[in-house]
Amino acid sequence: MASKAPIHTRKRYWHWLQYAGGLLIVMLLLVEKTGLLPFPLLERLEWQAYDMKVRSTLSEQADPSLAIIDIDERSLYEVGQWPWPRATLADLVNTLFTEYEAGLLGIDVVFAEPETSLWQQHWEELSRDYPALGELPPPVDGDEHLSNALAAHPVVLGYYFQASRQPSDPPSVGQLPRPAMVEETDPLPFPAPERYTANLPVLQQSAMSAGFFDNPRVDDDGVFRRVPMLQRWEGELYPNLPLAMLLSLLGEPPVTPVLGEGAGVTQLEALDAGGFEIPVDGRGAALVPWYGPRGHFDYISAVDVLEGRLEPGALAGKTLILGASAPGLMDLRSTPVGGVYPGPEINLSLLAGMLHQSIHAQPPWVLGFELVSLAALGILMVLLYPHLNALLLVAISSVLLATAIGGNLWAWYQGLALPIAGLLVLLVAQLLWHLAMNFLRETQQKRWVAERFGQYIPPQLVEDMVDSGESFGLEGEERELTVLFSDVRGFTAFSEAIAPAELTEVMNRLLTPLTGAIHQHRGTIDKYMGDAIMAFWGAPLHDAQHAEHALEGAFAMLGALDAVNREFIAEGKPALAMGVGLNTGPMSVGNMGSSFRMAYTVMGDNVNLGSRLEGLTKAYGVSVIVSETTAERVPNWCFRRLDKVRVKGRSAPLWILEPLGRREALxxxxxxxxxxxxxxxxxxxxxxxxxxxxxxxxxxxxxxxxxxxxxxxxxxxxxxxxxxxxxxxxxxxxx
Structure with a gap:
């Protein structure tokens, strides 16, 4: 019993080390989730998981009431390079509403600088030089033309904020629209930019409203996943373009922040705009509800509108966004559904999400839920996993992994965007840690296996057994194997011709290379019977090619005998011949014998047949005979049929065959x-x-x-x- 104490002590040591490592994994994840020790890799995994959920749940149908008036490559080709004259844009706005009866237009472009033409700049000078011009009205001001169009129709302009201002940056430009009416009791943590670029006062005053289209909440990998709904400038809150359009559709209702409890803290949960609830995070950003890849919504080329190529009333009542998809206009973004995605479609997707109430929520309780889930599941795994074998570890982890992913997807379909990366990392890290530790703990057991099997099989095969990860036992089992019997012909007469003292040396010189040939081809020596050898393939280590390896071993034995014969002939001794019989089939293999002596061996009718085949080699004058079963297992070898025979001890006839060599070598x-x-x-x-x-x-x-x-x-x-x-x-x- 004293010898067992160190083993138990080592087991306890490994168990405590396993507990400590698993607990450390849980603690690191909890610390990361609280923000005390951020892991950028985990954050990127979360982004990738979110993107996969988005791509796997895209909608196939687009809202027919929403469309994009696209400043595309064709429009630039036919109308001219950007920026277009303001009069052209005014014609575009007027056509949309008068000819095609659009309902609302958002413009994803900013007009920060006044338009001046050469006619306007030099009109007074030309009037003095050419008095006849004085009777004509001055050239139409493009800004005034566009202003008149904006005043006549429901149009929401766009502008942008700048999160930080550099010393070289100019001051803010243009006029901001009216701020949103937000019923805010305490200041909420909306983004506070340091600069803006807005539209000309003459245009902004004529438009219904305006909204920003910049995004200070782009993730570090450059992907648009969420956008702020409001930004704070000088104490006032301003909506983004989609929210400004929604407010215009609803008649400019007030925006009411919806607060919720999360982790013991009251924080922003949603915005209520005229009864439309917009889920946001604690900083007022909403997840963009992606409906499909680029082109999911209807794209209408701006030049087709200008040229009147649409059917009258084709846009009746539709809500439109005017923007650019042409690559040269730099309004393309990276998104979860495409690396090149037009900014106008991002804004239209967010507007569609608000109208359809399909924006995924991130409630304040999500962080607390994640912390509790990580802690509970992590402690359960720490306590349970050290007692499981590798198969159960993988099986239980797979079930937990499938449950976590399935539950997360179910929540996604319910409109909740729950984090998943932390749970996935916990499950995978715990699995790998405990698999590694279990492997180290089980090394003692594998050593035990190696020590005991090493009595019967070559050391090389023992190493393969340990490396294979299979479970081995000494108890008997039935398995398909290939057995080999060999016998040296004429050895009795050979041994009588040499001195008895020399016989042991000759036997060693003969059996050593023959045994090496068997070991080289992954065979197990069963026993030596004088100059005869019995070996088998396929146990204790499983070998799907046991028949082929046995056949290769048989020919390697013949080659080894040829080398020995050359030595014998040089010494004046006679050459020896050898017969080899091979059979494949179910056999009983295991540790067999008595309480006094055990041996790892094979038994059964198929073993006896292998012996019979070896005995037939002399009668047929060949070196190797195999059974039909062995030949069937080695289709890449060529065999000739020797005879259809009935051997002693078996009533059923069978074909015996001689291997001629590999097919490609003949x-x-x-x-x-x-x-x-x-x-x-x-x-x-x-x-x-x-x-x-x-x-x-x-x-x-x-x-x-x-x-x-x-x-x-x-x-x-x-x-x-x-x-x-x-x-x-x-x-x-x-x-």
């Missing part, structure tokens, strides 16, 4: 000889002895022992024909 002449031999054998079994005799005599290799055997049999059968029900089977009565 030359054309050898293939032709093999085909002719098989044809002669077919004639023999059809009892057409005259034809068979001619076919056998026509073979080029007349020294072939099986050929000579069949010619002798044919002579016997011609003299004494077999009965009419002859089946061609030759019965062997000796072992």
């Amino acid at each position: 030359g054309d002449s050898r293939r032709e000889w093999h085909a002719a031999y098989e044809q002669a054998l077919e004639l023999y079994h059809a009892a057409e002895f005259d034809s068979s005799e001619r076919a056998f005599k026509a073979l080029t290799d007349q020294q072939d022992a099986p050929t000579q055997m069949y010619l002798e049999r044919i002579e016997q059968f011609k003299a004494d024909p077999p009965p009419s029900d002859w089946d061609g089977v030759w019965t062997h009565t000796e072992k």
